Amino acid sequence: MIDRIVNTKDIKKADMVILSAPYEHSVSFMGGTARAPKKIIEVLDNNLELFDVNLHYEPAKMIRTAHKEVAGIRKLIPQKAAEKISAEYQKLFKDDKFIIMLGGEHTVSLGALSAIAKVENPKDITILQIDAHQDLRDDDSDYSNKKEKYAHSCAMRRVHELGFPIVQVGIRTYSKYEYEYWQKNKKTITVFEWKNKPISIEEIIASIKTKNVYITVDVDGFDPAHMPGTGTPVQGGLDWHYGLDLIERAIDKKRLVGADIVEVSPQRDSVLTEFGAALICYRIMAHKFRMKNGK
Numbered sequence: 001m002i003d004r005i006v007n008t009k010d011i012k013k014a015d016m017v018i019l020s021a022p023y024e025h026s027v028s029f030m031g032g033t034a035r036a037p038k039k040i041i042e043v044l045d046n047n048l049e050l051f052d053v054n055l056h057y058e059p060a061k062m063i064r065t066a067h068k069e070v071a072g073i074r075k076l077i078p079q080k081a082a083e084k085i086s087a088e089y090q091k092l093f094k095d096d097k098f099i100i101m102l103g104g105e106h107t108v109s110l111g112a113l114s115a116i117a118k119v120e121n122p123k124d125i126t127i128l129q130i131d132a133h134q135d136l137r138d139d140d141s142d143y144s145n146k147k148e149k150y151a152h153s154c155a156m157r158r159v160h161e162l163g164f165p166i167v168q169v170g171i172r173t174y175s176k177y178e179y180e181y182w183q184k185n186k187k188t189i190t191v192f193e194w195k196n197k198p199i200s201i202e203e204i205i206a207s208i209k210t211k212n213v214y215i216t217v218d219v220d221g222f223d224p225a226h227m228p229g230t231g232t233p234v235q236g237g238l239d240w241h242y243g244l245d246l247i248e249r250a251i252d253k254k255r256l257v258g259a260d261i262v263e264v265s266p267q268r269d270s271v272l273t274e275f276g277a278a279l280i281c282y283r284i285m286a287h288k289f290r291m292k293n294g295k
């Protein structure tokens, strides 16, 4: 029998659910993120080595993993798409499933986090956001003719308004308005700007003041050499090993409530980004469920 990471169709019996949210509407430059979840699932299904080289076990054999897609969101306006994702997410979350969501554009994270905010106190869950951008705009009117408060560039602003503290890592570009909002909210928004100086993982983890953490990985937070397929790339992001190490150590140290991987935009001539996203997904699973294997 072929061993697979997505190994059950029975969501009720699953330990975790990979939730596809193929939504793109407000991406500002290159499109394609709606095609990402399918590509990432293909890699998870057929192309990843199941043995975790750091933890020395095969998570796929320990974790019952199901897959579900949030259907019917492609044509919705961002607010409606986020609401629909939120409704699906809430059902699974209340049913005690651990969920890794695959986007789609960053707007989908708002769907997940607004569902979590209905079940748990957002003040007790820090968002660890790996991203080149803050996504803290109040609306997208500085670059779009249609003024939209639910664009991907506003996703973390809406999430912060729900009450979640945020730790941002990899940030290397922001607007005046985002800067001002961050400065006004320094108690609940911690920013690790990616410039020409090293930042220790310990320092980042120490800045997470809550026991609970939710990880949102916008793949453009990584250096584009490792994750080239994304809509709005910015040079000089997180090194591959550093980023994985940060994610893994955050999960080992905290209680991971949920995670998402967003803004993958599959390229015609390279599969590197889908492979990277799939590996991040699998490493999250490996660390989340390591206790199950006594590791």
Ligand SMILES: [Mn+2]
Residues within 6 Å of the ligand: 131, 132, 133, 218, 220, 221, 263
């Ligand atoms: Mn981004």
